[in-house]
Amino acid sequence: MQADRQAGFTLVELLVSIAILAVLMSTLISAFLFNAGLNTKSEMRSAAVRVAVNIVENYRNDNTYDSLPLNGATQTSNVTESGRTFRVVTTFCPPDMPSEMVCSSSARFIRVEVYNGTTEIYQTDSYFTQLVKPNS
Template sequence: MWSEPRRREAGPRPAPAAGRRLPGPAPHQAGLTLVEVLVALMVLTVVMSSVLTALISNTRVNTRVVERAEAIRVSEEVLEGYRQVGSYGQLAAQGAEARDVVRAGRSYRVQTTFCPADRPPEMQCSESAVFIRLSVGLDGRELHRAETYYTAFGKVTP
């Protein structure tokens, strides 16, 4: 009834009949299996996500450095403007001031306090001297703070 399957003996494959090819890949064909391709894609995905995360982090750090550098420039310009004022007594009388300065498309908030109560006692304010505390912020974050004491040359009056 049923015939038993023929057993093949170990050894080299017999050559196919003329014009016929043995089943399976030809010996000169090389390729990857689906599993190998999927593993390679997974490894590539992990590597690329790590690189992308590092790039995004670097961009954030660079943005903060640029914002801080611009805030320092803004504070220098504002302080220089106060230094150019003829009478420091006018500044001392103001008490405080706040304004927005736009640089590189960003609006920096500059808050200035003239002669604050907690200034060093030896730095008195008068017509010829003023203590200035300046804070520069962006989006509610303080980026830079500066304090200075200006005096008119040879005219310090108590």
């Protein structure tokens, strides 16, 4: 008499397949976590860019350049965008601005730096000029 063999997997085959599955899952999970971190950084940078653009546009729309500070004066504020609070440092006519850019009553060089904690996320420089009508 021959013993009937039951169809199925042995314990060793199951353990090997579980080990392979664990390696594949750990690879997928680490890739997912990496992409989630990348998305968070990208969202933070996008929010920082929006903050800087809004500040620069507010100065541009104000159109009173002669009332803005000169010679490296800074203003610091906290701005919330997309649920994140950023520290914004605005510098007027910084000492390291290009030499061809001159600050005057009708022109200002403005640097806006956006920080998350102590890390600078974004920086932009802008040169505002105002057309002056000649005296007739």
